[in-house]
Amino acid sequence: MMTRFLTGATRRAVLGALAALPLVASALPASADTDEIYVQIWGTTWQSALQDIAERFEDATGIAVVPVTQASSSEGLVRLQSAGEDPEIDVWFTTSSLAARATQNDDLFLDLPESVTELAPDLVAGAIAPRYAAAYFYPMSVIYRTDMVDAPITTWKDLWDARFANSLAVPDVTTYAGRSLLISAIANGGSIDDIDPGFEGLKALSPNVVMFYSSDATARQALAQGEVSTLVATPAQAKRMRDQGIEVEVATPAPTPMLFDVMTLVDTPRADAAAKFIAYVLSPESQKLISERLNQFPVRKDTPVAEALQSIKPDPENTISFDEAKVNANIGEWNERFQREVAQ
Template identity: 50%
Template sequence: MKNYTNSKRRFLAAALAAGIGMAAAGSARAADESLNVLIWGVTWQSAIKDISEDFTKQTGIKVNLVTQASSGDGLAKLQAMRSRPTVDVWFTTASVATRSVSDDQLFAPLPTEQMPHLKELPAGAATSHYAAVYSYPTSIIYRTDLVSEPITAWADLWDARFRKKLAMPAMGMYQGRLLMAAAGQHGGDPLDEQRGFAALEALKPNVVMFYGSDAQARQALAQGEVAVLVAPPSQGKRVADAGLPVKVVSPKPAVMNFDVMMIVRSGKEAAAAKFIDHLVSAPVNEEIAKRLNMSAVNVKSAQPEALRDQLPRPEDIYIPDEAVINERIADWLDQFNAKIVN
């Protein structure tokens, strides 16, 4: 009887241990069946929400959207949780992503063998550590009721007819894209900063504001304080949606911008890779672009109908090296403040 009792006790103990182990494993699996995605506010979250729900239906992985005020704010949040990240996927700009990839403790490389749709992205839209979710050119947006002759080239903005009619992005907006457009307007090297700053100095009589806020610039165009705005096409759509006549053109060099996704080392890298690959797949990427009025990056995706006559021709596109921009932007800011603003 004693041996039976001891055997029974050992069996119960083993069963209890196994039960605890299975419960722990179940809890771990349950925890793994979700992703926290750090992304900007309402506009972006509204675009991603339904798509995330479709991803959940397909994979069983729930997606929680977490708000960041800006890419810089998002990076600060991630660095603060470095020892135990609670974010799995991060949306940011290509420029901030390029500065961040050296942080190997926080960010994981993309497992390309598990992400077949990365092969459908053009050169420059994906690197070892990030993949673009959409792109957008630096464009010229103008009120057709305030501009009598069509604008077809960057050089048009230097014409005297635009004296005190332009709103241009400050150097910190869009990482110096205006400087690159100015430098490359006649076929020159967009990274020829000496040429670019000389062109911006010559442009000053035509500029009402070098803006630091998209909302400020849109309001100026909507109220007729300026007739021309240099900004992404999405800004033109917002003004047009208010009932005002605008046209958007993206002449050569059409300096491109990418918003991208990165994988955080949270222990859920495989699920994060699956989510990113889902978002860059052709039909999903097409839907994201449509909702945000951005340019799809998957080469198999159709571009939003509203954008088709606003996007640059492929031969006019210029994709800058973000690492080079990051090396130079501080000096560009200093020169811009000294030579152009003051």
């Protein structure tokens, strides 16, 4: 790979092509100069917003950003761990739930430097941890096709209504860190510490569920093709539907679980340059672009929320966050039970 010898439009054309490829770790060089860094990220997230941010970062710093696409956070972690003592990835995008567990590995991850942590007062609560910083946040939402759903969805319990028989796409337990199970628990009188109502709720919901999905792309395709009318997902999926000319509405029923997608700093010789990129993603200009292009909420308090999100921004008193340590401690057991009792 010769991207560090290319400049301007030529380099960017190469990087754009790279973003579309399912690269594997062995395809990357064992080392690179600090005039480029490698960022492991979801392909759609890169193409929608981060590629433009990376180009602006290169213009400002001279440091090129080479994307390495991952189908999921879990796949990305396996790739990182397989690199052993010589990781090739400098910045890894993942979910806050997985980051809370994975970054306990002192051999693989670094604490964020002061140049990043000093930004904490400018960010929403929960956006900064010792070893990761959020790029954006989003509420778990309900996205539904207006040509297939007659009445607005206003509560989580609406999904259990018989009018949604064979109509729903719902994340499985490993997707979005068990939020579907936790939503079911809360909607049916339980909690993270009383999860049985969540499983009973998912069993009762099953006649309405076409798929418990593990891939956003698969669920999005099912909604686009009319195989389902309603999708439990993030607001970003609504933008992708509208970009295809499909009219959808978004509901954020209370209580609304909030999630972060975050950036971690991998222990490589390019860590200083990688930290500069993380800080750049947290700049006002980058945050504005993320909100507008990704249809996600900016983590900077001073960044305006994209117009398309204004109507679904949940009131703070209606949001809910979950203890990620408890989620990580229980999700393996939850998934086994889900596969045994619900997904069969």
